[in-house]
Amino acid sequence: MNGAESLVRTLIASGIDTCFANPGTSEMHFVAALDRVPGMRCVLGLFEGVVSGAADGYARMADKPAATLLHLGPGLGNALANLHNARKASTPIVNIVGDHATHHAVYDAPLSSDVEGVARPMSDWVRTSKDARAVARDGAEAVQASLSGAGRVATLILPADTAWNDADGPAPRLLPPARPKVSDEALKEAAAALRSGEPTLLMVGGRALRARPLELASRIAQTHGARLMAPTSNARIARGAGRVALERVFYPVADALAQLAEVRRVVLVGAPEPVAFFAYPGKPSLVLPPDCAVHHLAAPEDDLEDALERLADLIGAGAPPVLQALARPDLPSGALTAEAAAAVVGALMPEDAILVDESINAAGFCYRHTAGAPAHDWLQLTGGSIGIGLPLATGAAVACPERRTVALQADGSGMYTLQALWTQARENLNVTNIIFANRAYQSLETELFNVGALNPGRTALDMLDLRRPDLDWVKLAGGMGVEAARADSVERLIELVGTSFRQPGPFLIEVPC
Amino acid sequence: MNGAESLVRTLIASGIDTCFANPGTSEMHFVAALDRVPGMRCVLGLFEGVVSGAADGYARMADKPAATLLHLGPGLGNALANLHNARKASTPIVNIVGDHATHHAVYDAPLSSDVEGVARPMSDWVRTSKDARAVARDGAEAVQASLSGAGRVATLILPADTAWNDADGPAPRLLPPARPKVSDEALKEAAAALRSGEPTLLMVGGRALRARPLELASRIAQTHGARLMAPTSNARIARGAGRVALERVFYPVADALAQLAEVRRVVLVGAPEPVAFFAYPGKPSLVLPPDCAVHHLAAPEDDLEDALERLADLIGAGAPPVLQALARPDLPSGALTAEAAAAVVGALMPEDAILVDESINAAGFCYRHTAGAPAHDWLQLTGGSIGIGLPLATGAAVACPERRTVALQADGSGMYTLQALWTQARENLNVTNIIFANRAYQSLETELFNVGALNPGRTALDMLDLRRPDLDWVKLAGGMGVEAARADSVERLIELVGTSFRQPGPFLIEVPC
Structure with a gap:
C-alpha cells in the first residue's frame, strides 16, 4: 500500500466519505487509490473555488467534513477565497494538496511555490507530510484538527513521493476534543444580565442557530423580556414555520446602530460582538452603544446547547419559545422585481428546502419572504468573499440529495464561480439556481x-456596471448542461420555479430585476 | 488630494497607464480617483484570475507593467494562480490591494485576513502603506520594484483609510536599477565552451527571445556549430518567417533526455538549467546528461542583448543567423483533428499576430504549424498553473489593439477563467479564441x-473526463457577449477562422477534437 492509499483509507476510517476534487499530476496516486478503496465519493469541480465552496456547503449540511483535492500552490490559491468564507463559517474542511516530490523541490520547476505559505492565511492547521509512512497519521490528525474548536480548515500537503512510496497502512481515527462546557460563573453572569431589568440582547450564533438550541434561546429571552438576535452572516440557520423567528443585525452601519441603540446588555452565545462589516469615514466600527455591557457566555467552540440548557434551568425559563407560524407570501402579480421574485420562492418552496443566499441586494427581500415558509435551512456568505453561492448550493445538494436546494444568487457574484453549474449537471443535483440579474455590482x-x-x-x-455586454445566464447554464430559462414576467417566473421544484436535477432561472 | 488620488497620479507619473480591476468597497476611493485624474485606462474583469492574467499578457506585450486593483485577501487569493504564472514569466506587475481601514483591523470583521500573508508566496515585493501620506512614495517604489531584476510582482496593500485620508501629492518616478552587464570572465568562459569542439548547447531565455538578441544568438551558435534552444515554457518568443527558428526543450522527461543526450556543454543566457516539469518514480529531475558542463553566462536579470553582442564580438561571430523562411502549411482537408486545426491557424494567420498558447495537448501541433507563418509573438503558460490563456490573450490585445491575438486554448484549462471572454467583448478586443475541445483533462x-x-x-x-455533460463553448461565449461558432468540419473551421481574422472584435471557435 502506498502513501496515497493509506491516506484514502485513513480518511474513510475517520468518517470522511466525500472528496471534492480538481486534481493534477501530483495527485494522480490519490486519484488512482480511490478505485482500489471503496467508500469515497469523488466529485469533480472545474475550478478550485467550486471545490472549496462545495466542501463548505457539504459540511454545513452533513455536519462532518469533506476532503478537497487540490493541485499545488496555485490550485490551493484558487481555493483560498472560499476557504476564507469556510473558515469564517467555522466549517470543518480537510484540504489535501499535492506538491512536487521532495527530491524535486530543489530544482525550482515551473509549478514550484511555497505551498505552506499559500495555505497558512486561510488554514487553522497546516502540515507537509515528511514521508510516505507519515501520511496516514498526518491525515488522521488533519481530520481531528478540522473537527476541533468550532470547526476548522486543515490543510495537509502531500509531496508526490509521499503518495507513491510504500506506507504501513491506514491510521486509526483520532477523536477531536469534546466541546468545552461553559463555567457556572459565566452562567450566573448571563443570568444576572437577563434579570437586570435593563434592555438586554441575547445574541446567538454558530451551532446555536439549529432548531433545538434556538428554542432554548427563545424561551430564555421570553422569560425576562430580552431580545433574541443572530449576527448578520451565519453559516446555517434553522428557520421557517414551526421554528424560532430570528432577527439579524443589519448590514448597513446606520441601520445597525439604530437597531441596537436601546441595548444596554448583550449576552453572547457562540456569536462575536457585532461590528461593522467595513469601516467608513466618520462612522464607528462598533455598532453596540458605547455603554453597553458585553457578557461572553459561550464562545463558538463551546458546547452551546449545553450552555443554553443550563442557562434556561438557572433562570427557570418557563416561557414557551416564539415560533413562526406557517405564513407564505401571496403569489405576486404585476412587475417582476427582486421582491416579487423573493415572494415567489417563499410562496412555492417545498418543505425542508435548503436556501443558499448570495443574493446581495435582494437578500433582505429573500429573508423576509421566506420567514413563514415551511421549515428550511438558510446558508449565507460568511466571510464577505463573493463567489460562494453556486458552489455552496452544489455541496449542500451533494450532502442532502433528497432535499431541494435553492441558490438565491446575484449575477455579479455568481460569475466568480459559475463553473459550479457543470458539477450540478454532472451529479444531477436538485438545485434551483435563481439568478437576480441586476447587471451591476449594485451594492x-x-x-x-x-x-x-x-x-x-x-x-x-x-x-460597477455589468452591462455592455449583458450576461446571458440561460446560455451560460446551457453551456454547462444545466436546463435554464429567463423569466420575463412574474407569471413566467411562477411557472418556472414551480416546474423546477417539481422535477429532479438542476435548473437555472434568470430574473432580470 | 487623498491617498488614492496621490497613488493614481504617482502610477501615471511612473509610466503605468492601464489598470485591470475587480474592485470592492475598500477600493472605491481609488476607483473614484480615476475620474479625477486623466490618463489611466481601467479594464474590468469579472474574476480576479482574469485580472492578474490580463495584467501579465499586457506587460509581456507592452514591455511595461500594468496595475491590478484587487479586493482584500480573498480577492488577491483569486489572483494568485496567474500571479504565480506571471512571476515565473518575470512579468512586471503592480498589484494594488485594498484592505480594511487600519483602525478597523482589530475587530476581525468577516473580510479580515492576513493580506500580506496571501501576497507573499506569489510576490517579490510586499508592502502595506502605513498612512495616506506614505501611499504615493510606496506606489513609486512598487513600480520601481516591479521593474527591477528581470521583472517582478510587486504588491502594495492599501488600508481603506490610507486611501481616503489627506495626502501630500504624487511622488516622482523612481527608475529601476540598470540591468547588470555580465563579466568579461563569464564571456571568456562561454567563448571557451563554444570553441571547445565538444557538443555545445546555447540555451537562451527571457528577454533574449526577442528578434534581435535571437539573431545574435543564432550567429554565435552557427559560428562554432553549437545548437540553439529555448526552455520548454517562455514568456514571449519572437518567431515566424524572417525570425530565428528555435527548438525548445521537450516537456516529456524521456523526450528531453533523448533530445539533450549528446550535449556536453551548455551556455545559459537568461535561461535556467533545464529540469523536468514534474518528478516521476524512477525518472531523473535533471534532463541534461550528468557529465554536461554548465556555463552560466547571464542570469535573466542581466543585460542579455549586451551579453550576446559582446560574446559575438569575442568569438568573431561571422556566420549569418539561421532565419525561418515563409512556409505556411497547406490548408488541410479531411478529418478535423487538433493537428488540422493548428494547420488552419498557420495557413491563415495574419502578419504580426500574437499567439497565446494554452492548448496543452495540441501545443506541439500549434508550435510546428506556425513556425513558418508570418512573423509573430508566441506567449506561453510559464508557471504550469492552467487557466491563463484567455486572460493572457485579453491583456495582450489591450496592449496591442491593432494586432490580431489568437488564443490557442484547451477546454479544461479554459474553464478556469472563462470570464475573460466578457472583458474581450466589453473592450471589443481583436481576439480569436480557438478552443481545442477534447472534453478531457487529457494530459x-x-x-x-x-x-x-x-x-x-x-x-x-x-x-479526468469533461463529458457528462459536454461543455458547449458556443453557448458559454454567447453568454458573455462573444460571437462564437462550432467548427464541425475542416472546411467550416477554415471559413470561421478566416472570418474572425477579417472582422474586428472577439470571436470564439469551438473545435471538437
Missing part, C-alpha cells in the same frame, strides 16, 4: 457613496 | 500512466 454603487466618493464619473461607474 | 490521462498509476478505474477516469 458597490451604494458603497461608493458610503465611503464618501461622491459624484462618480464614467470610469468609476463602468467598474 | 492527466498520460500523467496517470507516467506516475505509475496503471489500470485506473471508473472513479479515477471520471476525474
Whole structure:
C-alpha cells in the first residue's frame, strides 16, 4: 500500500466519505487509490473555488467534513477565497494538496511555490507530510484538527513521493476534543444580565442557530423580556414555520446602530460582538452603544446547547419559545422585481428546502419572504468573499440529495464561480439556481457613496456596471448542461420555479430585476 | 488630494497607464480617483484570475507593467494562480490591494485576513502603506520594484483609510536599477565552451527571445556549430518567417533526455538549467546528461542583448543567423483533428499576430504549424498553473489593439477563467479564441500512466473526463457577449477562422477534437 492509499483509507476510517476534487499530476496516486478503496465519493469541480465552496456547503449540511483535492500552490490559491468564507463559517474542511516530490523541490520547476505559505492565511492547521509512512497519521490528525474548536480548515500537503512510496497502512481515527462546557460563573453572569431589568440582547450564533438550541434561546429571552438576535452572516440557520423567528443585525452601519441603540446588555452565545462589516469615514466600527455591557457566555467552540440548557434551568425559563407560524407570501402579480421574485420562492418552496443566499441586494427581500415558509435551512456568505453561492448550493445538494436546494444568487457574484453549474449537471443535483440579474455590482454603487466618493464619473461607474455586454445566464447554464430559462414576467417566473421544484436535477432561472 | 488620488497620479507619473480591476468597497476611493485624474485606462474583469492574467499578457506585450486593483485577501487569493504564472514569466506587475481601514483591523470583521500573508508566496515585493501620506512614495517604489531584476510582482496593500485620508501629492518616478552587464570572465568562459569542439548547447531565455538578441544568438551558435534552444515554457518568443527558428526543450522527461543526450556543454543566457516539469518514480529531475558542463553566462536579470553582442564580438561571430523562411502549411482537408486545426491557424494567420498558447495537448501541433507563418509573438503558460490563456490573450490585445491575438486554448484549462471572454467583448478586443475541445483533462490521462498509476478505474477516469455533460463553448461565449461558432468540419473551421481574422472584435471557435 502506498502513501496515497493509506491516506484514502485513513480518511474513510475517520468518517470522511466525500472528496471534492480538481486534481493534477501530483495527485494522480490519490486519484488512482480511490478505485482500489471503496467508500469515497469523488466529485469533480472545474475550478478550485467550486471545490472549496462545495466542501463548505457539504459540511454545513452533513455536519462532518469533506476532503478537497487540490493541485499545488496555485490550485490551493484558487481555493483560498472560499476557504476564507469556510473558515469564517467555522466549517470543518480537510484540504489535501499535492506538491512536487521532495527530491524535486530543489530544482525550482515551473509549478514550484511555497505551498505552506499559500495555505497558512486561510488554514487553522497546516502540515507537509515528511514521508510516505507519515501520511496516514498526518491525515488522521488533519481530520481531528478540522473537527476541533468550532470547526476548522486543515490543510495537509502531500509531496508526490509521499503518495507513491510504500506506507504501513491506514491510521486509526483520532477523536477531536469534546466541546468545552461553559463555567457556572459565566452562567450566573448571563443570568444576572437577563434579570437586570435593563434592555438586554441575547445574541446567538454558530451551532446555536439549529432548531433545538434556538428554542432554548427563545424561551430564555421570553422569560425576562430580552431580545433574541443572530449576527448578520451565519453559516446555517434553522428557520421557517414551526421554528424560532430570528432577527439579524443589519448590514448597513446606520441601520445597525439604530437597531441596537436601546441595548444596554448583550449576552453572547457562540456569536462575536457585532461590528461593522467595513469601516467608513466618520462612522464607528462598533455598532453596540458605547455603554453597553458585553457578557461572553459561550464562545463558538463551546458546547452551546449545553450552555443554553443550563442557562434556561438557572433562570427557570418557563416561557414557551416564539415560533413562526406557517405564513407564505401571496403569489405576486404585476412587475417582476427582486421582491416579487423573493415572494415567489417563499410562496412555492417545498418543505425542508435548503436556501443558499448570495443574493446581495435582494437578500433582505429573500429573508423576509421566506420567514413563514415551511421549515428550511438558510446558508449565507460568511466571510464577505463573493463567489460562494453556486458552489455552496452544489455541496449542500451533494450532502442532502433528497432535499431541494435553492441558490438565491446575484449575477455579479455568481460569475466568480459559475463553473459550479457543470458539477450540478454532472451529479444531477436538485438545485434551483435563481439568478437576480441586476447587471451591476449594485451594492458597490451604494458603497461608493458610503465611503464618501461622491459624484462618480464614467470610469468609476463602468467598474460597477455589468452591462455592455449583458450576461446571458440561460446560455451560460446551457453551456454547462444545466436546463435554464429567463423569466420575463412574474407569471413566467411562477411557472418556472414551480416546474423546477417539481422535477429532479438542476435548473437555472434568470430574473432580470 | 487623498491617498488614492496621490497613488493614481504617482502610477501615471511612473509610466503605468492601464489598470485591470475587480474592485470592492475598500477600493472605491481609488476607483473614484480615476475620474479625477486623466490618463489611466481601467479594464474590468469579472474574476480576479482574469485580472492578474490580463495584467501579465499586457506587460509581456507592452514591455511595461500594468496595475491590478484587487479586493482584500480573498480577492488577491483569486489572483494568485496567474500571479504565480506571471512571476515565473518575470512579468512586471503592480498589484494594488485594498484592505480594511487600519483602525478597523482589530475587530476581525468577516473580510479580515492576513493580506500580506496571501501576497507573499506569489510576490517579490510586499508592502502595506502605513498612512495616506506614505501611499504615493510606496506606489513609486512598487513600480520601481516591479521593474527591477528581470521583472517582478510587486504588491502594495492599501488600508481603506490610507486611501481616503489627506495626502501630500504624487511622488516622482523612481527608475529601476540598470540591468547588470555580465563579466568579461563569464564571456571568456562561454567563448571557451563554444570553441571547445565538444557538443555545445546555447540555451537562451527571457528577454533574449526577442528578434534581435535571437539573431545574435543564432550567429554565435552557427559560428562554432553549437545548437540553439529555448526552455520548454517562455514568456514571449519572437518567431515566424524572417525570425530565428528555435527548438525548445521537450516537456516529456524521456523526450528531453533523448533530445539533450549528446550535449556536453551548455551556455545559459537568461535561461535556467533545464529540469523536468514534474518528478516521476524512477525518472531523473535533471534532463541534461550528468557529465554536461554548465556555463552560466547571464542570469535573466542581466543585460542579455549586451551579453550576446559582446560574446559575438569575442568569438568573431561571422556566420549569418539561421532565419525561418515563409512556409505556411497547406490548408488541410479531411478529418478535423487538433493537428488540422493548428494547420488552419498557420495557413491563415495574419502578419504580426500574437499567439497565446494554452492548448496543452495540441501545443506541439500549434508550435510546428506556425513556425513558418508570418512573423509573430508566441506567449506561453510559464508557471504550469492552467487557466491563463484567455486572460493572457485579453491583456495582450489591450496592449496591442491593432494586432490580431489568437488564443490557442484547451477546454479544461479554459474553464478556469472563462470570464475573460466578457472583458474581450466589453473592450471589443481583436481576439480569436480557438478552443481545442477534447472534453478531457487529457494530459492527466498520460500523467496517470507516467506516475505509475496503471489500470485506473471508473472513479479515477471520471476525474479526468469533461463529458457528462459536454461543455458547449458556443453557448458559454454567447453568454458573455462573444460571437462564437462550432467548427464541425475542416472546411467550416477554415471559413470561421478566416472570418474572425477579417472582422474586428472577439470571436470564439469551438473545435471538437
